[in-house]
Amino acid sequence: MRSRTFRKTKETAMKKNILVLGTGGTIAGAAASSTNTLSYQAGVISIEQILQEIPSLQDLANVRGRQVAQVDSSDMTHDIWLTLVREINVALAQADVDGVVVTHGTDTLEETAYFLNLTVHSRKPVVLVGAMRPATAMSTDGPMNLYDAVVLAASDEALNRGVLVSLNDTINSSREVTKTSTSLQDTFKSPELGYLGYILGGQPYFYRYPARRHTADSLFEVDSLKELPQTEIIYSYVGAGRGIIDAVVASGAKGIVYAGLGNGGIPAPIQKALADARAKGVVIVRSSRASSGIVTRNGALDDDAFGFVAADNLNPQKARVLLMLALTQSNDPSLIQDFFRTY
Numbered sequence: 001m002r003s004r005t006f007r008k009t010k011e012t013a014m015k016k017n018i019l020v021l022g023t024g025g026t027i028a029g030a031a032a033s034s035t036n037t038l039s040y041q042a043g044v045i046s047i048e049q050i051l052q053e054i055p056s057l058q059d060l061a062n063v064r065g066r067q068v069a070q071v072d073s074s075d076m077t078h079d080i081w082l083t084l085v086r087e088i089n090v091a092l093a094q095a096d097v098d099g100v101v102v103t104h105g106t107d108t109l110e111e112t113a114y115f116l117n118l119t120v121h122s123r124k125p126v127v128l129v130g131a132m133r134p135a136t137a138m139s140t141d142g143p144m145n146l147y148d149a150v151v152l153a154a155s156d157e158a159l160n161r162g163v164l165v166s167l168n169d170t171i172n173s174s175r176e177v178t179k180t181s182t183s184l185q186d187t188f189k190s191p192e193l194g195y196l197g198y199i200l201g202g203q204p205y206f207y208r209y210p211a212r213r214h215t216a217d218s219l220f221e222v223d224s225l226k227e228l229p230q231t232e233i234i235y236s237y238v239g240a241g242r243g244i245i246d247a248v249v250a251s252g253a254k255g256i257v258y259a260g261l262g263n264g265g266i267p268a269p270i271q272k273a274l275a276d277a278r279a280k281g282v283v284i285v286r287s288s289r290a291s292s293g294i295v296t297r298n299g300a301l302d303d304d305a306f307g308f309v310a311a312d313n314l315n316p317q318k319a320r321v322l323l324m325l326a327l328t329q330s331n332d333p334s335l336i337q338d339f340f341r342t343y
């Protein structure tokens, strides 16, 4: 499992070649006892060791691992994202790599998945997977989740469905999925729009394709970038003041996602602060702190008059990913609004 290329023998030639990139998380986590599922260290077990402990993976495909990072996903960075997407694009351009699985902490998994959905340029399967229980726990969910992710990455049915997220027997679109529970295994859901399918008995069952543009059809190209534009999220609440917005603008932010109220509503003093930020060239995207639904353009606010962008149905953390990538292309709010309608 350590070699850089897939070895070709009569036996391996019949199977798909799947590269598993390790980035850490609870799936690579260890606790002092098998009953401890809350206090443990994430990102300590190597991807090679994880793969060696699931020999049945090699029945599914020729599986090879590579460690890209070893972090708790709360420490995921833009630098790791840029490394990861380059590794994936290089790997999937090779004829002898059929799919990629990324092991990842669950806390920011949805953001990494959506980032890759917009920046990987391939129709081959890319699947993100994690676990809610550390690898040392009794009934850990990691090995079965990883087994299912390899099933998916090796499946022709997963081609051209964008970057997928698979945990707990379900298949989700990276654009739609979100972590909904702090601690339950059944935490990843795609609110309102639902799962793309299920994995049961070592077989994927798909029911639909994502409708928004992704991967091979995405225009976002980050392979040669050294950094991504500074973009921040600010959350709404009763009595919110403008100080935090002014501080974010002063820190050099190029874009702000405002997690507004209901249909992206913004309290009056904040509207003024965001309008001032816009006048300084900062791109403002209205998202919502409500957990589902669309923020409609010119709905709760006159976006045309303010020069703001409506986030469609992206949650604030995914709206920030798209805004950051949009800012690599343009800072024109009307063009960025088109991106939010398209991706």
Ligand code: SIN
Residues within 6 Å of the ligand: 024, 025, 026, 027, 042, 071, 072, 073, 074, 104, 105, 106, 107, 108, 130, 131, 132
């Ligand atoms: C993390 O996100 O790295 C820790 C939590 C998890 O993986 O479930």
